[in-house]
Amino acid sequence: MYLLFPGRHQILTNFQFEYLHSIIYGKLNGYTDLHAKPLAVTEKVTAIIFAVTSANHSNTRRNPLPFYLRALAIQEFARELNVPAFIYGVDDVGNLSNFASYTLKRVRHESEGLFDLTPDNTLVLCSTPVLAMYEALGFKILPAELADRTTWSYRCPLPWDLVEKIAGDDAWSNNADIVRNVHPASRELWEKYKLGDKVKLLFRDTMISDDGDITTTRDYNTYVRQMDEIAELKYTETASYVKAGRIGDIGCAVGSWIKLACKDDRFRESDFYGIEVARHLFDICHQRKHNGEFANPFVFFSQRNAVTGLVFEANSMHTIHTSSLTHEIESYGSRSELLQFIRNRYLELASGGVWINRDVVAPANKEKIVLMKLNRSDGRNNDYDKPFSEREALKAYLKDLSTYGRFLRFAMDFRKKEGYFVRYKEVTIENEVYIELTLKDACEFMSRKDYIDNWQSEMHETFCFWDLGEWKQNLEQAGFTVAAESRAYTNEWIVENRLKGKVVLFEQTATGLLKLDYPVTNMILLGEKL
Structure with a gap:
């Protein structure tokens, strides 16, 4: 008999370990299902299948940890259960009414047919509303933390409750309630990789949605096409100001500006760093790198938010480029976040470095x-x-x-x-x-x-x-010297x-x-x- 344990598995708990341990070392026919009916199962558990959902998501409030870190914690967590544990990633596919069926098919595919999970050979461990999907397929449900399905009340904190507690506690590793509930496998991993700091930043960010996007109403197919169409214009307008060395593009979209810069012989010895917070665009950047679209092999992409903190080491960058980004911070965030963004860029630049900001601008007499x-x-x-x-x-x-x-x-x-x-x-x-x-x-x-x-x-x-004069004033207040070549202009194509x-x-x-x-x-x- 198999146990299927689906979930995002951002944190593993002591309750989960004790629950699984008692099932494995006890007798299944002594347990009751979701409806308080005896399971009447005589077989022993021969394997636990951890289906890690949203495996393709990370660096978002909903999924702060990448799949590989979640898998590391699960592997350590399952070590003492004395039964084989198998870990399979299940990509996020949006709101899918038959997501349970999709998960089962992914497990079968990823295991190369080793696990064809059916109601006859598998019990599902689940305590969230997702259980209804498996129940509809005929699976018996082990309710774990769930005490009452009608009220969705629980016997103990759920894993996500603990993630939220960590996000709000600067001294979470010394919090007795968190220590008591989080399994050592997760606690040690969170401490080692300083994941509490990452989660705090993600939860503090008011601009980005839970799934890592600035806006939920954007058609990314259209947006990507537009970014590629104007990439050459953007690069032509900014290329003469770029300084070789460590070159960063914040809000790099699909990497089009970096792709063109990589072809510039002046920067053949330079390293390029693309920063993109929107998950859809970040995924495309990585796909393009896998496709070999960047002439310079030293291109690195990260999914980070440049508003909440530094995305590069202080005093490390020779060029930082942003295009059509700063107005989005003002639009979706706040004025204070825009000012913080400006200060962050100053801190990241090395002496002699330059921030090239190409964006929209107001006319000087805008209130006329x-x-x-x-x-x-x-x-x-x-x-x-x-x-x-x-x-x-x-x-x-x-x-x-x-x-x-x-x-x-x-x-x-x-x-x-x-x-x-x-x-x-x-x-x-x-x-x-x-x-x-x-x-x-x-x-x-x-x-x-x-x-x-x-x-x-x-x-x-x-x-x-802001008009150009107001932009200059705010950069100077952050410590910048604004170059004389800075200018506002009218886009003749638009005209x-x-x-x-x-x-x-x-x-x-x-x-x-x-x-x-x-x-x-x-x-x-x-x-x-x-």
Whole structure:
């Protein structure tokens, strides 16, 4: 008879060990199942199969430990059980209604047919709502910690309860309650690899979701394609400022900038470090490395958050590159987190090093009131406020709106959850209708109006919180010297392809309306550590 023990297994407990020990050395027919019915099993347990779920996830609040560390702890944990223990990783596949069936198939596949687990030869040990999936397949359930299924009350702390306790206790290794409940195999591993510190950082992070993403509404297929399409532009704009040595790309997405830098002969002796917090993108980086897409073999990727702490050793980096990242910290995090991010980069640079920050930027006179004339004939002007829950349906709907209709939708959606309110009014001058608003809000709309693939995600993001002068001031306060080559500029591709024929800006003067040039859209900001 086999025991299947599915779970994320971030921590193993003394209760689990004692429960398994008593089953293995006792008699199964003395135990009751989930419904308090005797198991009526006479066979002995011949093997325990640990199915480690979310095995492809790590460095997130939900799954802080990588699979290999969890497997090490399980191996040590099972050593004294005196029955063979087998450990198989089961990848996360999202919310799958038949995840139990998937797990069983993964075990059979990973074991090369050694374990074909069925209700006739296997008992399942599970105390969480996942047990219902196995029960539906006919398996008998050993409830372990579970005391009452109707209330989901437990006899003792669950493993995840202990992870959360560790996350909130700087002296967790001396906490009597944690020591009493965590099995030595896990406790020693957590102490050896300083996993408590990692978990504290992950739980402290307000920007990143439990599964390691900044936003849950982004279409990553579209996002990855866009990153690759503009990679050459990003590299061309920044390449002349890169200094050889240790080169880091924070928010490296799918590694496109590093891929191009690796081809640059100036950096053939350099080491490259890509930092990406979003799990989907980090996985692609590793896949690209396995595919041999990087000309320089000294390319290393890490899944870390550069806001909560340093991602490189202090005083170690010759170049740090970021692109289209800092506005996301302001958008999804807070101003204090953005300021901390800036300070972290200064600490990481070696003397003479440079931080190259390419991002969006506000115009210098962003609070000025302007008039915006919008195209009303390039689509539908009515029905702009229809609710949608599906991204593809929303995309099709937005595509058919005119520029004017899309602005009305933008004004309704833009940073609504953050409590922001786009203040505007329609004014008529010489039989022409204009939108009167701040230049800042006009720029937010112009920069965002065509991102219909990821509209829900983009509506959380702000581009125009600081102008170039404010950026320089905040870098200097962190210790940087801002290089004279730093500049704000207008992306002419955006002007030609997205603004002309769609949006015109005016300023009202004493002599009438004055047509304005399109404002700056982007910046190259060079912070040097002297």
